[in-house]
Amino acid sequence: MCGSISDLFLVFSLLFVLLLNLSIFCLSVGMTTTGDKILDTALSKIGEKSLFTKELENALERNEVDLVVHSLKDLPTTLPPGFTIGAVLKRENPHDAVVLHPKNAGKTLDTLPENSVIGTSSLRRAAQLKKRFPHLEFKDIRGNLNTRLKKLDEKADFAAIILAAAGLRRMGWENRISQVQFCSYQVLCGALAVEVRARDADILEMVSVLHDSETVLRCIAERAFLRQLEGGCSVPVAVHTEVKDTQLYLTGAVYSLDGSDSLKETMQTSIQVDEPVQRVGVTASKISGEAQDRAERLGVDLANLLLSKGAKEILTVARQLNDAR
Secondary structure: OOOHHHHHHHHHHHHHHHHHOOOOOOOOOOOOOOOOOOOOHHHHHHHOOOOOOHHHHHHOOOOOEEEEEEEEEOOOOOOOOOEEEEEOOOOOOEEEEEEHHHHHOOOOOOOOOOOOOEOOOOHHHHHHHHHHHOEEEEEOOOOOOOHHHHHHHHHHOOEEEEEEHHHHHOOOHHHHOOOOEEOOEEOOOOOOEEEOOOOHHHHHHHHHOOHHHHHHHHHHHHHHHHHOOOOOOOOEEEEEEEEEEEEEEEEEEEEEEOOOEEEEEEEEEEEEOOOEEEEEEEEEOOOOHHHHHHHHHHHHHHHHHHHHHHHHHHHHHHHHHHHOO
């Protein structure tokens, strides 16, 4: 997971200040989701598309809450009718971080002994790293950051684990990062989203001030790319996005489970950084509609390029092999 308790604390703090400035009474409601409860099964094996969002959206639908905060990567690329993403905050570092067992201090993935076991809950991470580090073994590890770090530190099961740099940084545990892997990262990792009811114009207007324009455009492109590929936790899909001057660059890749087969391409589009239109579930009325359209089109076009080169077959085999494990 890229998200953490600190992710929610950060956004709720911002929203609390915002609501107080508007003289609106606010109350936070703590909730536990299906993904928080199932900790003994790999995410890719559970088969539920809304592991970390369903209970929150049910409360939103029943008007028990007026907005919910997510790690954007947890939100399906097609939202239930009546909901929209009203704000996407500035993105934290989306890359992967290596956290070594204390006995391996000073080492790197390159220098770990043959057959060292690396813990990760991500098919994408395993697929990319298996090819780069064939001397290592990769095994599933579940739980929140505290749980996974405890499993690493107190047992001898793992030589290292791979976590999201974003979660570690937000928890103030950046000192645990031994190495950052600058390969393609999980779609939408490091971005936080505020989901609201699409009909609540006042709430949409209120939370819109939290939008970070560059992050919004990058995430629209990534969500469009993932949706077009029909990807998710059960298949290895990776991206890299960046904005340079007036250009939005999107790199997308798909992998077989063992990383031996892959496709990777890069495309770009011009952007110039008003209408309340949803694009892959995101409403960002303060950002140029044309720029959002171009970002969405970029994601779709890159996905179609990879599909034309055989991505569907790679992902189908990866999904079938994962289901059979």
